[in-house]
Amino acid sequence: xxxxxxxxxxxxxxxxxxxxxxxxxxxxxxxxxxxxxxxxxxxxxxxxxxxxxxxxxxxxxxxxxxxxxxxxxxxxxxxxxxxxxxxxxxxxxxxxxxxxxxxxxxxxxxxxxx
Amino acid sequence: xxxxxxxxxxxxxxxxxxxxxxxxxxxxxxxxxxxxxxxxxxxxxxxxxxxxxxxxxxxxxxxxxxxxxxxxxxxxxxxxxxxxxxxxxxxxxxxxxxxxxxxxxxxxxxxx
Numbered sequence: 001x002x003x004x005x006x007x008x009x010x011x012x013x014x015x016x017x018x019x020x021x022x023x024x025x026x027x028x029x030x031x032x033x034x035x036x037x038x039x040x041x042x043x044x045x046x047x048x049x050x051x052x053x054x055x056x057x058x059x060x061x062x063x064x065x066x067x068x069x070x071x072x073x074x075x076x077x078x079x080x081x082x083x084x085x086x087x088x089x090x091x092x093x094x095x096x097x098x099x100x101x102x103x104x105x106x107x108x109x110x111x112x113x114x
Numbered sequence: 115x116x117x118x119x120x121x122x123x124x125x126x127x128x129x130x131x132x133x134x135x136x137x138x139x140x141x142x143x144x145x146x147x148x149x150x151x152x153x154x155x156x157x158x159x160x161x162x163x164x165x166x167x168x169x170x171x172x173x174x175x176x177x178x179x180x181x182x183x184x185x186x187x188x189x190x191x192x193x194x195x196x197x198x199x200x201x202x203x204x205x206x207x208x209x210x211x212x213x214x215x216x217x218x219x220x221x222x223x224x225x226x
Binding site for chain 1: 139147149151156157158159160163164205209210211212213214215216217219
């Protein structure tokens, strides 16, 4: 089985712009969750989508949003980028709700905001 | 809010020796899951071992085992016969129905 695929791997954006990141889960997995990883804050949960519905959301501002398509692929959008949004964004897929099973992670998208 | 604490930012072990990574967590829930994830320098995080809170028996996966103390809210990872490929960041994670939290990570170095 192919693993979780995230695109693009690297992004450089200017403050104030918006960005969309993509995640293709492992075939058959219906849950996709997103995480932000920074040296200062560590690894933080952004949100989880299951069957096209947002199931859980972490403590992030509304500038961070996402969606999931019928094929379980997911996108994450960040609007009005701030310098502090520079981070590694990880996506993970799970066969069930991620809250009660392990997450299978992608390699991440490195976002740099300048 | 549930918190996950890894008190050892860095650990070092000699190849073939044993090392234990510590993790404590805070929760008022009785039903949850605990995980150790490994993030090698290539960045892709992979699962090392999982423990369901309702199970009293400690999980074991080959050279990896946990010491789960539910009352003490402690979940340590023991790596036996350490190998060079074990060098990575290790994250302790807490999952429950409404929340997912990670510790700050422990960087493990394996010396040949």
